[in-house]
Amino acid sequence: MTGDEDAAGSTPHPLSARVGETLRERDATVAVAESCTGGLVGARVTAVPGASDYFEQGVVAYAYGAKEQRLGVNREALDEHGAVSAPVARQMARGVRDTADATWGVATTGVAGPSGGTPETPVGTVYVAVAYAAPWGSHESFATATRHEFDGDRATVRERTVDAALDALLDAIADVGD
Numbered sequence: 001m002t003g004d005e006d007a008a009g010s011t012p013h014p015l016s017a018r019v020g021e022t023l024r025e026r027d028a029t030v031a032v033a034e035s036c037t038g039g040l041v042g043a044r045v046t047a048v049p050g051a052s053d054y055f056e057q058g059v060v061a062y063a064y065g066a067k068e069q070r071l072g073v074n075r076e077a078l079d080e081h082g083a084v085s086a087p088v089a090r091q092m093a094r095g096v097r098d099t100a101d102a103t104w105g106v107a108t109t110g111v112a113g114p115s116g117g118t119p120e121t122p123v124g125t126v127y128v129a130v131a132y133a134a135p136w137g138s139h140e141s142f143a144t145a146t147r148h149e150f151d152g153d154r155a156t157v158r159e160r161t162v163d164a165a166l167d168a169l170l171d172a173i174a175d176v177g178d
Contacts, residue, residue, distance in 0.1 A: 029102040035109040104132060
């Protein structure tokens with residue numbers, strides 16, 4: 001078995017390996033909060049050998065109550081914007097970052113389909129959020145959320161969401177490092 005293989009002998013996804021290398025280089029940690037991806041982001045990150053160096057935890061919070069209880073998403077945001085929204089995605093990312101005491105929080109929420117979409121939020125609509133915990137007193141902590149609209153079946157939407165989440169994390173880490 002080479003250093004690029006997991007215990008089953010398969011090679012981790014290159015994007016996950018880059019995330020791991022980048023977090024290790026920065027001595028940073030990550031926690032993930034997932035709704036529509038149901039744990040796929042955490043699974044992809046932890047497929048890299050040695051992920052325990054930088055992966056703190058993953059929370060799958062599918063229902064409104066789980067988002068509120070496990071991640072601190074406020075009821076008003078859920079009522080006003082719905083679970084598939086930028087404000088809720090940002091609160092999810094902040095909540096998992098803070099409860100895990102991680103450097104970075106990543107969140108996914110969306111409509112993977114095949115049903116559940118609306119004219120305003122069609123199937124394939126996903127929000128990916130990234131939250132950064134800057135050093136105390138620096139006033140540089142932040143949370144961002146981006147909207148994506150992916151075509152394809154449920155599996156495709158979920159896989160593209162994982163890629164978008166990991167890309168967003170890498171972009172945010174690069175921005176902080178600049």
